[in-house]
Amino acid sequence: MTNNITPRRNFLGMSVALATAAFILPVPAMADAVDFSGKTIEFVIPFGVGGGSDTWARFNAPFLSKHLPGQPTVVVKNQPGGGSITGASQFASRAKPDGLSILGTSGSTQFPYLLNDPRVKYDYKDWKVVLAAPTGGVAYISSSFGVKSLADLGKLKGERLVYGSQGATSLDLVPLLGFRLLGLDVQHVFGMKSRGEGRLAFERGEANIDYQTTSAYLKSSLPIVQEGKAVPLFSWGATDDDGKLIRDPNFPELPHIGEAIEMVTGKKPSGTEWEAFKSFLIAGFPAQKLLVLPKGTPDNIVEAYRAAVRKMKLDPEYQAAKVEALGGYEQLTDKAGESLFKEGTTIDPKARDWVRALLEKEYNARF
Template sequence: MKKFNARPLAAAAAAVALFSSNAWAAWPDDKPIELVVGFSAGGETDILARTLAPFLQKHIGGKANLVVVNKPGASGAIANTFVQRAEKDGYTVAFVNTPPMNFLPLYQNTHYDPDRFALIGRVVSDPTLLVVPDSSPYTSLKQLVQDLKDKPESVSVGQNGLGSNGNVAMNLLMVETGARFNDVPFPGTGPSKVALLGGHVDMIFASHTAVPAPEKEPVKLRILSQFMAERASILPDVPTATEEGFPVVVPSDRGIAVDKSVPQDVQDRLQAALKAAVNDPEFRRAAKSFEAILAYKSGPEWQADIVGAKASLQALAAELKAREKTSGQ
């Protein structure tokens, strides 16, 4: 009988193991790292991601090569799903937005689970604002709420659709106060702002980056209230909703995350690179238009914020479902 020689098989197995080990150890050199954005090219989130990408690449080091990939739709749900279905090798990174990321799964079925994300870090915290024309008769949020309680739906307000910071802030305010807006959803801040400037809605919920200089718009605008835990440093003269007696806090935060199954050493390296990138003077110069809202937080710190907001978002989701069910009967 011919003697079986196991040496070739052993050598092949060792080669495969060595190849796999080297391939894994080669992160981030093997292939491009995809930074997946859930919104269209040219939007605020996309511009921020593209501004950040070369600096994140720089501080990851090695032969890292970052490419921004847009997967727009469903307030970021398509992109989030794409990232969680990808290989857990550190080459697919999500550029996530809250509150959409953590609110949508509470209200409807999504193909991603926010609890499966490991947050790497927050890059910006953009104040959510209620913006009116300067000619508006409303001078305070308290006055507006009282008017809406006396005359429900007498004021039209634009917002960016389910799960957006404006949509969540508006609905939380209505739940908190019993006031009722005439809700006019738009597919984005651009169209809602155009509607406000054209006099087609009375006011809009928007992020600060959409109206950085309201007094310089073609139709002079004014910020009525900001939905932040405390007055943003860039808006020292604008009262928060909480100051006026309505504890509604809904910042628009953006940062990066990966699936929790991505190796911890890759997560750690990404977090160190992100912190260094956000603090890089060259990035600060390149991100001049975002300078006022840059607000780095580590992944665990940002996660604590999200956990703290969960109860109010769960209550809101339950309220919206009940309202939908009642209106459908």
């Protein structure tokens, strides 16, 4: 499996014009031929019940049901195993291109693909993207260090930080590489079953640096900050239409990770390590969740799904609930979704080799 380099474009910070265009694109007549009346659609989530991907799928499923032609029943099927590799691989080999099977992937599905993990038996190039769902996140540190903001990070020189990690090749690869670029001495304690478990370790004092995705941060970590027990340092950021890293609109007061690195090191980040980090940052956050159809799916079925997404995004009920459910990030389809899909599933081979070598040498990862 070879991942080609693709020019970086837009994902989370899509322009209003582009987002609007996604709504007003005409639906081809061929989409009218699709009718799922009386059918049941299996929405495969290769993770357990209750996690972020499961929550995302269960929020979107009834709206897809409502707006797909024929209003089929959309049932979420959890198929955990292998950090999502098992369910995604089975989908690739078994799903029929009839529109009755869809798959929701996450950064945890993208990462082993980007790393050329031999366990991966799926190829994103075979799939048709229907929906791309960005997210963000905030890194924070224990207030016990006397750090008031990112500007005080120099106080941590000589300090050993502890981070509760789900694994070196999991979504926690982003903080692993990000903390390294910041020059922080961080011990990554592997074995956490979720980011929620990592947060609990932080609250118990077993870890002293952590990050949570936007929705989890606002719900569970912000209270810790407000109590004075934690200090937010930076967000993972967003991007504009040109692929430039910008501040997360949910946290405009916080520097994004690129700004953070420049503030701490005095230099704009660059080089192979930075390029490698950016690839996984994109796959893990701006392109974190992707809804795809299997190989060989006819164009009229793909368009029927994209039309349903356009309609559900305009649904008043969806509009009223999406901020709390999705963290305020725009769900993308059509050309915007395709652009994000490509960004989140490609990497420069040189950058990939650098990451693999680092993980094998310093974290005993095996591929």
